[in-house]
Amino acid sequence: MKPIKNALLKSPACYVAACLCAISANVAAQTEPKTSTPAPAAADAEKSGPTFSSKLLLTGGVTNIEGSAGGGLTPWAIIGGNGTKEQIGGSVFYTQARANDYTLNVAGAMVGLFDRVELSYAEQKFDTREVGGALGLGNGYKFTQKIYGAKVRVAGDAVLEQDSWLPQIAVGLQHKENDRGDLLRALGIKSDRGTDYYVSATKLFLNSSILVNGTVRLTKANQTGILGFGTNTKDKYKAYAEGSVAYLLRKDLAIGAEFRQKPDNLGFKENNWYDVFVAYAPTKNISVTLAYVDLGNIVIKEKQKAPYLSVQIGF
Amino acid sequence: MLKKICFALLALSITASGALVATQASAQEGAQVSDAATFKDFGEKAGLVKIMDDFMAGLLKDPRTKSSFENVDQQRVKEQLVDQICAILKGPCEYKGGKMGQVHRELGINRENFNALVEQLQFAMDKNNVPFSSQNKLLAVLAPMHRVIVTQ
Ligand code: HEM
Numbered sequence: 079m080k081p082i083k084n085a086l087l088k089s090p091a092c093y094v095a096a097c098l099c100a101i102s103a104n105v106a107a108q109t110e111p112k113t114s115t116p117a118p119a120a121a122d123a124e125k126s127g128p129t130f131s132s133k134l135l136l137t138g139g140v141t142n143i144e145g146s147a148g149g150g151l152t153p154w155a156i157i158g159g160n161g162t163k164e165q166i167g168g169s170v171f172y173t174q175a176r177a178n179d180y181t182l183n184v185a186g187a188m189v190g191l192f193d194r195v196e197l198s199y200a201e202q203k204f205d206t207r208e209v210g211g212a213l214g215l216g217n218g219y220k221f222t223q224k225i226y227g228a229k230v231r232v233a234g235d236a237v238l239e240q241d242s243w244l245p246q247i248a249v250g251l252q253h254k255e256n257d258r259g260d261l262l263r264a265l266g267i268k269s270d271r272g273t274d275y276y277v278s279a280t281k282l283f284l285n286s287s288i289l290v291n292g293t294v295r296l297t298k299a300n301q302t303g304i305l306g307f308g309t310n311t312k313d314k315y316k317a318y319a320e321g322s323v324a325y326l327l328r329k330d331l332a333i334g335a336e337f338r339q340k341p342d343n344l345g346f347k348e349n350n351w352y353d354v355f356v357a358y359a360p361t362k363n364i365s366v367t368l369a370y371v372d373l374g375n376i377v378i379k380e381k382q383k384a385p386y387l388s389v390q391i392g393f
Numbered sequence: 394m395l396k397k398i399c400f401a402l403l404a405l406s407i408t409a410s411g412a413l414v415a416t417q418a419s420a421q422e423g424a425q426v427s428d429a430a431t432f433k434d435f436g437e438k439a440g441l442v443k444i445m446d447d448f449m450a451g452l453l454k455d456p457r458t459k460s461s462f463e464n465v466d467q468q469r470v471k472e473q474l475v476d477q478i479c480a481i482l483k484g485p486c487e488y489k490g491g492k493m494g495q496v497h498r499e500l501g502i503n504r505e506n507f508n509a510l511v512e513q514l515q516f517a518m519d520k521n522n523v524p525f526s527s528q529n530k531l532l533a534v535l536a537p538m539h540r541v542i543v544t545q
Contacts (some may be wrong), residue, residue, distance in 0.1 A: 162504040162508060163504050193504075241424070284532050285529065285530055285533045288540060326529070
């Protein structure tokens, strides 16, 4: 991977075209010419599949629905992309969660700088399908939310500090802009913009192949911002807990569960979210996450459950 | 239902990780895995010899570690590694080589080199059918050594 990363480092324009870049890096990784006639054992070692690229596979997490490196529902303290201290990494992702009555599509990209800072962008499209019609908004009425994320690792190393209690700790923010301000205000919602602040602690317990993450988020968001931020009567930040646990079955396969506590400030009931997931990394650069998410009540439809599919390409 | 599974898993993992941290090895010289059965999963000393052969071949192939190992006494390094890992796995061996900090101090090793070495070790362990969970028990003891090995 080193030659690829060096090539990336030499072309700043590449960061801008993060998407193309990730894909080309991936292609390059697979077509990278092999050096001279290898000893048999070395040849075997080379083709024996994915693992650490510069980080330990899958312990770098996937991409959360808001574009940050983490589990599906919650950001982790891990800096996204495959880069180490000397390197820049990144990834692009696409996620779809199709609930009984709603569909969420998310696409985005992130850059990880020197295993210290993560910058991300994600665009969520929340399709109300027939519910939109029932509410008089029209079938297929969509909310679009843009999310700008930043995260800084402040302490620890989730993977290597195996003899210490100290988890990897990061602080971050997610600034969100919803395109349906007029509708939201008509519903008594305070704002179509908001910023969530969070602290995450992530620790890999290699001895037991378990990864644990806990996050505390300060937010005013209704349904993560899809229904705006605050209401005319309740507009204060409050802290909410989120958690993920993953068990590494193989270096390319993990299973786990998550929860995300959420505000409940609207007239429409809002519930905490839960999921169980399987994450698989067929190569160093690609991961696929399948999950089943319990979203609870959303506006006028209760018991929303969604199969969730997310694909991430990293470099 | 999903809620219950999530909470049960979370609670379980928090207790499990707590218990495991309590028994975790430290980076101090002489740290060992907690479970003597792990040594068998590596095929005991003979298995380690094979794994270290594959490991060294991988290190010499990987552009991130090649230059470090090309011009050293590879046979010695392999033998020392066998003894060191055998001792870590509670096998009947004694490590008589240099202290990790002293051996690596002047080598200018960075995080990428370190991770690459771990990756090659994983390849070699996979090739020799060491179960993943046993691999991780060894890596849990080796990983903290980055503090004295990585100098850049
Ligand atoms: C946890 C990780 C590591 C362990 C357990 C380890 C272990 C060892 C051992 C046991 C020796 C032999 C000591 C002796 O001869 O007395 C050795 C030597 C050596 N190691 Fe490491 N090592 C690690 C990481 C690295 C890394 C990341 C590099 C560079 C990529 C590296 C490069 C070398 C070199 C070049 C020697 C030979 C030094 C010489 O003979 O002058 N090691 N290592």
